[in-house]
Amino acid sequence: MSELLPPPPPDLLDGAALFLDFDGTLVELAETPDAISVPDHLHSLLDRLGRALSGSLAIISGRAISDLERHLGPLPIAVSGSHGLELRTAEGQMGPVPAPATLAVARDEIRQFAADAPGVIVEDKPASVALHYRGAPDREADAVALAGGLAARTGLTVQAGKMVVELRPAGADKGDALRRLMAEPAFANKRPVFVGDDLTDEHAFVAAKEMGGAGILVGPSRETAAAWRLDDVAAVAAWLMAVTGGVRG
Structure with missing residues (x-):
């Protein structure tokens, strides 16, 4: 519809x-x-x-x-x-609030990415981590690629939204x-x-x-x-x- x-x-x-x-x-x-x-x-x-x-x-x-x-x-x-x-x-x-050990790995790599990407914001949550690129739309492809790679290595799931990608447990x-x-x-x-x-x-x-x-x-x-x-x-x-x-x- x-x-x-x-x-x-x-x-x-x-x-x-x-x-x-x-x-x-x-x-x-x-x-x-x-x-x-x-x-x-x-x-x-x-x-x-x-x-x-x-x-x-x-x-x-x-x-x-x-x-x-x-x-x-x-x-x-x-x-x-x-x-x-x-x-x-x-x-x-x-x-x-399940928080798998692999989430810590994702948090660290996402923070490192954001540190070198002005305008990109990291949002930590109890059982997930989000990467907002509304302030740096030119980094969308990099942010999406990073999230996809981390998901493949950690078993986390990528949740895409408006100018944001989030890594979280499945389910x-x-x-x-x-x-x-x-x-x-x-x-x-x-x-x-x-x-x-x-x-x-x-x-x-x-x-x-x-x-x-x-x-x-x-x-x-x-x-x-x-x-x-x-x-x-x-x-x-x-x-x-x-x-x-x-x-x-």
Whole structure:
């Protein structure tokens, strides 16, 4: 599904569980992960959504949970970080974060590469390491080649995103996080709706569809498993604010 996806209807969240990506969905993308600006309305919006949905609200992000909370403060909702490798329920129960020994090798070589590549940023996470080249787009081919070579030698998996490559253990993605959260009591018997912008969100779009729900793509049209589309971060906020008052959990 790709061309001319319609906007999501106002009643899409009735009886739904809502899963939100962070970067490019709730906040605008920035040159570096630390350079984002969190909108003033976001905290109150998440609070209203959580109450309207009777707690069936979660953030599923590529960022580590600790990094999300550094920008948002303590999150009283379910949250998954590191593309599904971290998961914490609203009650504070944490899922395991596997960190294979080969990850240390990848971290060292990626840091060495970044040290000689101005504009390239290394983002360390509990069970993965990401290389951002938004500030040095001319190094994309080198970054992708480095990640591919490291994956072949270490057994890690390459996760590609918007101007970023990440090395991580195999076996978890945003779709897996959505499925695990849907087994929690707050989400049970709900229809999952996932909102995201990146290629890494496609796993969650597929999972939502398989479980009777749908995905909402944020940004320009492209090949996607999503059923609906919103233009940008501002459109996501406007839609969520518009539907919050009318949600029937």
